[in-house]
Amino acid sequence: MARPSLNDLTAFVAVATRRSFRHAADELGMAPSTLSHAMRSLEERMGVRLLNRTTRSVSPTEAGFELLARLQPALATLEDALDSIASFRGKVAGNVRINAPRLGAALLVRNVLPLMIERFPAVVVDLVVEGKLIDIVAAGFDAGVRLVDSIPKDMITVPFDGPVSFVCVASPAYLHRFGEPGTPDELERHRCIGHRVPSGKLYRWEFERAGQALTIETSGPVTLDDEELMVEAAIEGLGIAYVASPAAEAALAAGHLRRILTAWTPAPERIAIYYPGHRAVPPALRAFLDTVKATR
Known part of the structure; x- marks a missing residue:
């Protein structure tokens, strides 16, 4: 059996992950009919239907x-090997577009971008804050940031920063007036x-203790769609807030807020950079990913 070429295998990964000859062909810069013919030829050479x-x-x-499960990490390793010699070709330059929720963007600005600017001053990081989970490929982004559990399974992930916990917080004044829930x-x-x-939906608060999970529908005088504003509202005594721990850490350290229901804190989650595994990683994105890994 003649071994398939690297181009054919890369094309297969594109089709299998995008679930569309047209979308995969657009990414690969070829006609859908040509791509379809290439996949039939690949199946004939391998002697098995793949699609x-x-x-x-x-x-x-x-x-x-x-085949897809085995090819994705193999192609990612190959890209890493090829990109490892980028420094021998000269200075890395270009733009890298990143899509992230506000929390992820704040962590990048705080922990990654200072080192990125120092190591790769000719790379421009275009960071777009977006609350919705979007198709980063269709929207023209090089990579995205999300909690690991919400990242599409066909993406390559690079975890960064520490685990993120979701915590209940309230101001001392609120707790003095209304008491603390047990x-x-x-x-x-x-x-x-x-x-x-x-x-557009209201988030249901999640809790966990000794393997017991609870989901609570809450009510109150104000509803917000931004965690920083939720923290500010809690500081002002408007009520109890449920936020990601990094959003509240400064207010907690300053004594403006107190954590409550700590015994019911759910298991922490990891946040990660993610990017398509079936296309070549541009040098600017590779520089960004290497910097993320260096800050862990």
């Missing part, structure tokens, strides 16, 4: 999923600052 095709969609077969169920008797997520 299920209909008039409306394309998806991997069981064999295709197996369990999540007692929140129904308190003023809670609502959190509206980008989809």
Whole structure:
């Protein structure tokens, strides 16, 4: 059996992850018909069907999923090896577009960008704050930032910063006036600052203790869609807020807020950079990813 070329394998990964010959062809810079013919030739050489095709969609077969799972990390390792010699070609320059929620953007500005500017002054980081989970490829971004559990499975992830916990906080004045809840169920008797997520829905607060998970619908006098404003509202005594720990750490350290229901804090989550694994990583993005890894 003739071994498939690297180009054919890269094309297969593009089709299998994008689930569309047209979208994959746009990324690869070739005609959809040419790409479809290349995939049929690949299947003939390998002697197994890799893709299920209909008039409306394309998806991997069981064999295709197996090949995809093995190819993605292998191609990423190959790209790392090729990009490792970038410094021998001269100064790294260019733009890297990153999509991130406000929390992720703040962590990048605080922990990654200072070192990035020092190491790669000719690279411009174009950081766009976006609350919604979008298709970064279709929107023209090089990479995105999200909690690991919300990242699409076909993306390569690079965790950064420490684990993020979600915490309940309130001002000392609020707690002096209304008391401190001992369990999540007692929140129904308190003023809670609502959190509206980008989809428009109200976020339900999540708690966990000794393997017991609870999800609480809260109510209160104000609803906000920005964690920094939620922290400010809590400082002003408007109610109890439920936010990611980095958003509240300065106010907690200064004594403006206190953590409550600490025994019910859910397991922390990791935040990560993610990017497509089926396309060549540009030098500017590779410089950014290397800087992220250096700050962990």
